[in-house]
Amino acid sequence: MPLECLRCAQIVRERIDVSCFANKIKCPEDGAIVAFEGVVRNNSRGRRTLFLDYEAYDEMAITQMNGLIEKALSQFAIREAVIVHRIGRLQIGETSVAVIVASAHRAAAFDACRWLIESLKQTVPIWKKEYFEDGAVWAPGEPFPAEIQRPRDQPSQKPASN
Amino acid sequence: MQVRVLFFGVLKDLAGQSSDSLTLPEHATLGDVLAHYQTRIVGLGNLSASLAMSVNQQYAASETQLRSGDEIAFLPPVSGGLN
Numbered sequence: 123m124p125l126e127c128l129r130c131a132q133i134v135r136e137r138i139d140v141s142c143f144a145n146k147i148k149c150p151e152d153g154a155i156v157a158f159e160g161v162v163r164n165n166s167r168g169r170r171t172l173f174l175d176y177e178a179y180d181e182m183a184i185t186q187m188n189g190l191i192e193k194a195l196s197q198f199a200i201r202e203a204v205i206v207h208r209i210g211r212l213q214i215g216e217t218s219v220a221v222i223v224a225s226a227h228r229a230a231a232f233d234a235c236r237w238l239i240e241s242l243k244q245t246v247p248i249w250k251k252e253y254f255e256d257g258a259v260w261a262p263g264e265p266f267p268a269e270i271q272r273p274r275d276q277p278s279q280k281p282a283s284n
Numbered sequence: 285m286q287v288r289v290l291f292f293g294v295l296k297d298l299a300g301q302s303s304d305s306l307t308l309p310e311h312a313t314l315g316d317v318l319a320h321y322q323t324r325i326v327g328l329g330n331l332s333a334s335l336a337m338s339v340n341q342q343y344a345a346s347e348t349q350l351r352s353g354d355e356i357a358f359l360p361p362v363s364g365g366l367n
Binding site: 160176177178179181182183185207218219239242243244245246247248249250251260261262263264265266270271272273274 | 314342344357365
């Protein structure tokens with residue numbers, strides 16, 4: 123996998139090798155590398171999960187993730203950050219997303235890494251469908267934050283039936 | 285003018301398709317596209333308050349004026365990352 127651009131986000135369809143990214147991002151000025159992995163859990167809201175399907179609006183997701191990285195670089199004293207999100211079918215225990223941050227000091231790396239994953243969950247156009255023994259549902263998702271531009275509902279155009 | 289419309293997540297299931305091509309009058313807005321599909325996709329009305337839309341991969345509001353060739357997407361609340 124080409125890693126010429128580390129200050130950027132990627133969407134992949136194969137297993138994420140987090141330690142490989144962590145090793146490649148490292149630079150002699152770094153005193154801390156913080157790596158977060160989001161992992162597919164075997165249960166969700168009391169139901170046993172079989173597997174997940176992730177889908178993305180690829181180009182927009184990469185643009186949004188790159189935007190988050192740029193914000194993190196300006197808000198936190200970090201040197202570098204990378205986000206890798208996997209899409210397609212993921213099994214229990216597999217890594218769906220990795221956020222890796224490098225900085226001189228650990229406090230900023232922890233803070234930036236947390237901020238990146240919390241922000242990613244709110245604005246990046248990626249969705250997951252959860253498959254259970256007795257059916258499948260699209261995960262409800264978090265409400266869009268107030269600063270995201272959104273259409274107003276058009277109540278006069280609503281269908282009559284409910 | 286003609287625009288391309290994409291549906292993602294649960295909205296794709298409701299629409300029965302992942303993409304559509306729509307012919308609109310000049311000066312149509314994003315709100316006009318939402319209104320168009322609200323009358324055609326059962327269940328979309330109930331989700332309108334929570335969804336977002338984009339024009340050329342940027343989140344956009346109802347007033348956004350569209351141009352020929354624009355790519356519009358219906359985006360349910362996102363659920364990437366972890367559980």
